[in-house]
Amino acid sequence: AQTVTQSQPEMSVQEAETVTLSCTYDTSESDYYLFWYKQPPSRQMILVIRQEAYKQQNATENRFSVNFQKAAKSFSLKISDSQLGDAAMYFCAYRSPNAGKSTFGDGTTLTVKP
């Protein structure tokens, strides 16, 4: 079974600075999909960014980008120019192409300091 590990329970960043959240996963599959989700306090979880394992190019969505290292089974999220609205819990998730479900890490709580 796949496992997803987020080793940083809490992170903080100064507004306008850059922060990187870590995620590692364990799998024997060669094809899979990785996601980062954001869960603001008392609000619903939303998709931030996705990465297909067969793509070498790292995904980017505006201020959010990933560093996908397939051999190391690492999938970190970089947030540039951090904003107060980025404060949330961030979850890394793994999805097999043949499975409907996703496996989530335990999350990293990001605090943005003004």
Next chain:
Amino acid sequence: DTGVSQDPRHKITKRGQNVTFRCDPISEHNRLYWYRQTLGQGPEFLTYFQNEAQLEKSRLLSDRFSAERPKGSFSTLEIQRTEQGDSAMYLCASSLIEPNYGYTFGSGTRLTVV
């Protein structure tokens, strides 16, 4: 489209009582998922449907839990004879079949068993 709706938002029940939650997914999405989230943890998979068929159910899920998705539209999750350990946030999500398509989550139903 109004997104994924969950009802109720909060439920307080006495131990031993039965509770039922409802989820209305995005109408174009043929997959519907139920996850459970406890404080400080990532979402834990419970079950998912593709249209009206329940394709997978977590082995961690006891027989007290049952889910339905009649006619492939809304879904209900019932917990019978609730226990204090059932206290959690129950999240519903929907998606398309394609594995690179992320989830759209609802706001969740927070269950407190007293």
